[in-house]
Amino acid sequence: MSSAPGEVLNELFVQKLGTAEGKEKIAALGSDYVRDHLREESFLRKILPPVNVSTSDLQRSPNHDTMVKLVEVEPESQAMTLSFRGQPNVRYYTGGRFEVAFHAIGSERYEQTEEELRAYVMPITEIIRRHIVFNIHDIEDRVGLGHFENATQCLQKLAGITAGPMALTAQFGDTQAFTCFNIDAATVAEVGKCKSIDTQANFAAAGAAAGLSEDLIYPVQKDDFIKLFQLFTGRGLRGSRLRPEQFLITDTDFEDINSWTDADVSDDIVKETTVDGYKYKTVIGRKMVKTLKTDVLRPGNIYAFAASEFLGAFMIWDGTKFYADKERNRVSFEAWENVGAYVGNIAGVRKLELYAGSVDDTSTANVAFHTKYLPLSENRLGPRNNAVEEGGTFPHVTQF
Numbered sequence: 123m124s125s126a127p128g129e130v131l132n133e134l135f136v137q138k139l140g141t142a143e144g145k146e147k148i149a150a151l152g153s154d155y156v157r158d159h160l161r162e163e164s165f166l167r168k169i170l171p172p173v174n175v176s177t178s179d180l181q182r183s184p185n186h187d188t189m190v191k192l193v194e195v196e197p198e199s200q201a202m203t204l205s206f207r208g209q210p211n212v213r214y215y216t217g218g219r220f221e222v223a224f225h226a227i228g229s230e231r232y233e234q235t236e237e238e239l240r241a242y243v244m245p246i247t248e249i250i251r252r253h254i255v256f257n258i259h260d261i262e263d264r265v266g267l268g269h270f271e272n273a274t275q276c277l278q279k280l281a282g283i284t285a286g287p288m289a290l291t292a293q294f295g296d297t298q299a300f301t302c303f304n305i306d307a308a309t310v311a312e313v314g315k316c317k318s319i320d321t322q323a324n325f326a327a328a329g330a331a332a333g334l335s336e337d338l339i340y341p342v343q344k345d346d347f348i349k350l351f352q353l354f355t356g357r358g359l360r361g362s363r364l365r366p367e368q369f370l371i372t373d374t375d376f377e378d379i380n381s382w383t384d385a386d387v388s389d390d391i392v393k394e395t396t397v398d399g400y401k402y403k404t405v406i407g408r409k410m411v412k413t414l415k416t417d418v419l420r421p422g423n424i425y426a427f428a429a430s431e432f433l434g435a436f437m438i439w440d441g442t443k444f445y446a447d448k449e450r451n452r453v454s455f456e457a458w459e460n461v462g463a464y465v466g467n468i469a470g471v472r473k474l475e476l477y478a479g480s481v482d483d484t485s486t487a488n489v490a491f492h493t494k495y496l497p498l499s500e501n502r503l504g505p506r507n508n509a510v511e512e513g514g515t516f517p518h519v520t521q522f
Contacts, residue, residue, distance in 0.1 A: 139448035148446045164259035165370060165413045166266035169427055170436035170463065180439065183221060190221040191437060191462055220466070224439050227261045228458030229254040236451045254457045258442075260503045263418050266436070266463055267497060270425050273468040275482045277314025299480035301336065302326070315473040316353060318346045325478045336479030337494075339422055341378035342371075344386040347406050350426050350474040364428040364470060368409035374421035375476065376412055379405070417498045424474040433470035437462045 138144030180189040195218040232253055278300055302317055302325035304310040320340035351366045379400045384392050394401070403410055408426070413419055427433055439460040446455040465471060475481075481495045497503075 139446055139453060145446065149444050163255060164262050165411055165415070165419075166259075166263045166436060166463070168411050169368065169370065170266070170430050170434060172436050172438050174441060175437045175439055175462075177440070180224075181221075183223065185221075186223070188223060188225075189439070190223050192219050192221055193435075193464065193466055194219045195466065220464075222435075222437070222462040222464045224437075224460045224462040226458055226460050227258055227265075229257040229456050231454055231456040233452055233454040236448075236453060239453055250455070250457075254444075254455070258457060258459065260415065260418060261500060262436075262461065262463075263413075263415060264497050264500065264503065265461075267419060267425075269434070269463060269465045270427075270471050271473070271481075273465045273471045274314035274425075274473040276468050277472075278310075278482070281311045281313045300475075300482055301480045302338070302478040312353070314353070314468070314471075315475060316349050317478070318342060318474060318476045319349060320346075321476060321478050336477070338478040339476050341381065342375050342424065342474070342476055343378075344382060344406070346424075346474055346476075347408075350424065350472060351406065351408065353472040354426070354428065354469075364432055364467075366408055366426040366472070367429045368411055369405070369424055369426040370411045370413065370419065371424050372416050372419050372421045373412055373414050374416055375424060376400070376410075415503075417503050420495045420497065422476040422495050424476070426472050426474070428467070428470035432467055434463070434465040434467065 138148050175191060177189070180191055183190040230253075298304045298310045300310055300315055302322050305312065305317060305322060306326045318340055320343060321338055324340065325338055347369070350369070354364050354366050380395045382392070382395070382400075387395075391400075439462070442457060442459040444455070444457045446453070448454075475495075477495060479495075
């Protein structure tokens, strides 16, 4: 896509759509443009770098009418001591596998007349970015975040297993809501998730009953990150032999890092953050992925991840497609992709919650609370910040 002035670029766009050859070029350039900007905007793609797959990499599913990717799980093994004449135990070498289904994510079809498009000063590239790229990566991130949340909830449920290699202890059931109250009562373990230290301490000090003070929330502190990272290495009763490499945080919660004092960081960093803000890309050696999309990742939730090879994958089947057409004087365009995302190793993701209530169980007294910290529905994503249609520009003629 060219960097020409908006009016010129829009005129060329309309002219190219008048021929079959021009449509092909527009489709190719549009696909490249959308793909490049998705990579910049999507936080899921930073956690699970996208992998392109072709039809030859996929198989027909025996369960439905779409293609799937079969993912093999590495077999479990163990070492043992042997004498010089000893023989090892014999294990029949088998590995599990599971299928990952693909589904389409697409933008709406946008349509305008030639005359309207030619009147735009904004270039067509920016129109595509604002309407199509934002639409697609919002859904990508929302779907991916759902997988991460399900993985942490699954780890919590596994805390109730009392037999076999995944066993912990009998006291931790899988039917209890993950709340500060239940943690304080020792009926819930912090395995896939943990609560922030200040929230847990102040909840306990208040002597709050079940369902009360679920809105209690405190800013993230340095010790909270340490607690979160230690879930990977064994603090949560079950070590994973994995190291956290990065974490996902909203800009809202990131701002709390700017309030850290010299008790948390050095005097030099306190001086820096007072003037320039926290400008480092890591916290306690882990890469930080920030997002402004607080309608997808709600403030109060922080996820940490192992390296992508120990977590899962984000696959795109035959790349991102862009389509544009012109019928009479009406120009339309849209984009879509077929994706398959999965978390194959649930131990590769853990979560820190800065609030006292639960999002994974509605059996607490405050049933409505949990939705406050869950992603908004798809049709509510992407807030509109201006109020031009409502006359919210100043000054305007009716004021005088």
